[in-house]
Amino acid sequence: MWFTKVKYVKPSSFSSSKVTNKQIEYTLKKGFNDAECQEWILKALKDHKVLSRKQINELLWNKLPIDYTDDQRVRKIGNLLTKLRKKGGIYTDENRLWHLSEN
Numbered sequence: 718m719w720f721t722k723v724k725y726v727k728p729s730s731f732s733s734s735k736v737t738n739k740q741i742e743y744t745l746k747k748g749f750n751d752a753e754c755q756e757w758i759l760k761a762l763k764d765h766k767v768l769s770r771k772q773i774n775e776l777l778w779n780k781l782p783i784d785y786t787d788d789q790r791v792r793k794i795g796n797l798l799t800k801l802r803k804k805g806g807i808y809t810d811e812n813r814l815w816h817l818s819e820n
Contacts, residue, residue: 747782748780758776774791798815
């Protein structure tokens with residue numbers, strides 16, 4: 718009787734952690750979109766009534782793409798605030814604090 722030695726080949730394993738890490742990395746690089754960031758601002762103002770620019774920066778800082786420099790993050794947040802202000806959703810008072818508009 719002839720026996721043939723068969724080499725055992727381990728099946729390739731599919732690692733879901735690699736896929737998950739790539740998904741998380743993609744989301745971190747992408748960051749939240751403008752509408753999501755504006756919703757964060759509006760929700761925070763509903764909850765707290767008044768926020769300083771520093772507080773808004775802290776709120777959104779980690780929600781912006783990780784590839785942004787500090788200067789890009791500051792400008793992006795400023796642009797978001799300007800868009801909301803022009804829509805009439807928020808305003809600043811004489812102390813440069815942000816409020817929700819009454820309408």
